[in-house]
Structures are given as structure tokens and as C-alpha cells.
Amino acid sequence: MKKIILDCDPGMDDSVAIAMAVKSPALSLLAVTAVNGNYPVDVTSKNALKMLELLGRTDIPVARGMARPMVRQSPKDPFTHGVDGQAENFLPEPKTALSGLHAVDLIIETIRANPHEVSILCTAPMTNLAVAFIKAPEIIPLVERVVAISGMFGLNEYAFLNATGDSPQSEWNVFVDPEAADVVYRSGVPLTLIGLDVATHFCVNFSQAELTALEQSPRGEARFLRQAIRFVNSRGFEAYCTVIDCLALGYAIDPTLIETKPFHVGVETKDGLTLGMTVRDGRHHHIWSELPLVEVGVWADYDRFLKQLMSLILA
Ligand code: BDR
Ligand code: CA
Numbered sequence: 001m002k003k004i005i006l007d008c009d010p011g012m013d014d015s016v017a018i019a020m021a022v023k024s025p026a027l028s029l030l031a032v033t034a035v036n037g038n039y040p041v042d043v044t045s046k047n048a049l050k051m052l053e054l055l056g057r058t059d060i061p062v063a064r065g066m067a068r069p070m071v072r073q074s075p076k077d078p079f080t081h082g083v084d085g086q087a088e089n090f091l092p093e094p095k096t097a098l099s100g101l102h103a104v105d106l107i108i109e110t111i112r113a114n115p116h117e118v119s120i121l122c123t124a125p126m127t128n129l130a131v132a133f134i135k136a137p138e139i140i141p142l143v144e145r146v147v148a149i150s151g152m153f154g155l156n157e158y159a160f161l162n163a164t165g166d167s168p169q170s171e172w173n174v175f176v177d178p179e180a181a182d183v184v185y186r187s188g189v190p191l192t193l194i195g196l197d198v199a200t201h202f203c204v205n206f207s208q209a210e211l212t213a214l215e216q217s218p219r220g221e222a223r224f225l226r227q228a229i230r231f232v233n234s235r236g237f238e239a240y241c242t243v244i245d246c247l248a249l250g251y252a253i254d255p256t257l258i259e260t261k262p263f264h265v266g267v268e269t270k271d272g273l274t275l276g277m278t279v280r281d282g283r284h285h286h287i288w289s290e291l292p293l294v295e296v297g298v299w300a301d302y303d304r305f306l307k308q309l310m311s312l313i314l315a
């Protein structure tokens with residue numbers, strides 16, 4: 001089993017990602033760390049607890065993390081995950097307590113206790129990770145890999161069509177805290193970035209039979225996903241919005257689902273039109289080789305991803 005920490009900001013798709021992490025026999029979820037992002041950290045950490053209670057896994061620690069980006073105010077999300085941050089599923093208030101540790105410290109301690117064994121799946125702004133790497137840089141070489149829903153790399157039309165940050169060419173998780181993304185990208189940690197080119201593809205969709213299966217399932221997490229799809233559809237968005245973060249889980253469970261290629265990439269941290277843009281230097285000549293070299297998702301097997309997702313959620 002692959003040991004993972006899920007660093008997230010639930011968020012409807014983060015919540016479905018928690019369900020995949022808990023239910024996959026290929027993964028061992030050591031901790032959920034919440035951060036400011038889609039909603040303030042009080043909401044995201046509470047939503048993580050709610051989801052784990054729904055799944056009957058209150059043994060997995062949830063820690064509250066950074067309450068704001070490293071150097072900026074938190075922007076307002078142009079997209080909404082509903083008044084509860086969970087697509088208006090209105091899960092019961094959690095009874096479980098948060099971990100006594102700050103998320104940054106839980107990340108540091110978990111990596112120290114499991115050197116070279118833990119992958120961090122980040123489906124949120126990278127504030128918790130950046131602060132952990134600054135506070136305890138010795139953990140960086142001990143991290144197996146960071147797999148993140150992060151950026152957009154101009155690899156196809158979806159990268160720009162479905163830009164989620166509040167600027168023409170940025171992805172939300174980077175846009176919220178570009179300085180944190182810059183720290184993590186440059187940290188030297190083995191890094192796989194699954195950007196919007198892959199994670200907001202319109203091929204991530206559900207057939208009527210799959211929608212019916214979700215609706216009729218006795219599983220709370222299946223009905224959660226069905227309601228999330230209804231919620232985004234009612235606002236004119238496609239179903240893919242409900243499972244963006246799940247691509248990171250899909251990849252962790254089965255790396256053959258997503259093809260990646262190495263690219264030198266950088267993050268724009270200057271204010272203005274391009275704030276939060278992730279730039280991929282794919283030139284043959286004069287390449288800026290000082291930019292960090294990371295793996296970038298270029299294509300996914302969407303049919304297999306949806307099959308994997310459905311079988312986990314319905315199980
Ligand atoms: C990211 O934005 C958030 O709204 C989603 O949860 C996802 O992590 C995609 O850009
Ligand atoms: Ca998220």
C-alpha cells in the first residue's frame with residue numbers, strides 16, 4: 001500500500017478525493033491536512049472531518065493548516081462550491097475533534113516518521129507544503145513525491161478554456177498562493193503537476209447509467225457525488241468540476257492513468273494580468289534550464305479514470 005497525506009481544501013472535488021483515498025485498497029491515508037483555499041481553513045478542516053465521518057473513518061487525523069496565503073490576502077473564488085463548501089450536501093456537523101497538531105507540523109512529523117515512504121497529494125493551494133518545507137527543509141529529500149492539482153501548461157485548449165483562477169490564464173490553487181507554489185516548485189522535491197490541461201477535460205463526464213447508479217447507491221459518498229453533479233449542472237458547469245482533484249488520486253492509485261512529461265516550469269508571482277500563471281519552457285533552443293524540472297500531466301485515460309472512480313465510490 002502506498003502511504004499518502006492528502007493536503008486539501010474541501011471543496012466538493014476535494015471531498016470526493018477524500019472518499020477515493022479512504023476507499024482505495026492501493027492507498028494508506030495517514031493524514032488529511034486542510035488549508036485555506038476554496039473556503040477559509042475553518043470551513044475546509046471541518047468539511048474534511050464531515051467527509052471522514054460520512055465514510056466511517058474518524059481514526060484518520062485531520063489537521064487545520066494555514067489560514068491565509070504566504071504573503072497575500074486570500075482572493076475570492078469566482079466559482080462556488082455552495083454555501084457549505086460541499087455542493088450543498090449539508091453533511092451533519094462533525095463530532096470528531098481536529099488533531100492537536102497544526103497541519104504543517106503533522107506533515108513534518110509524518111514525513112520524519114516514514115522517510116522515503118510518503119507521497120503528499122496536494123489538491124489545494126500549496127501554503128501548508130511551502131511552510132513545512134521552509135520550517136523543516138530536511139524533510140524535502142524524505143518525501144517520496146508530491147502530486148498536485150496545480151497550474152495549467154498550455155498543452156491543449158482545456159488549459160485555457162477552463163481556467164479556474166480569477167485571471168485569464170491561471171489555475172485556482174496557484175492563483176491563491178503563487179509564492180507558495182513557487183517555493184514548492186523550486187524546492188527540489190520530486191513533483192508531478194496535474195494541471196487543468198488534464199484535470200478539467202470535458203471527457204471527464206458521466207453517462208446516464210452512471211448517474212443513476214450514484215443516485216440509487218446506498219453509499220453516502222455516492223449520493224454526495226450525485227448531488228455535486230446536480231449542483232454544478234444547475235449553475236451551467238459540466239460534471240468534470242466535481243472530480244477535478246480526483247485526478248491526483250487516480251494517478252496515485254494507478255500511475256498508468258496519466259502520461260507525464262518532464263518540463264521546466266515557473267510561476268508568475270507579479271501582480272497583474274498574468275499573476276499565478278504557470279509557464280512551461282518547452283523550447284528546443286535557449287531554454288531557461290534554471291527553471292525547476294518537474295513532471296507535468298499531458299494526457300489521461302479518461303475512460304479508465306471514470307471506471308476507477310465509479311468503482312471506488314460505489315464500493
Ligand atoms: C482547483 O480549484 C478548486 O476549486 C478545486 O478544488 C481544485 O483543487 C482546480 O483549479
Ligand atoms: Ca481543491
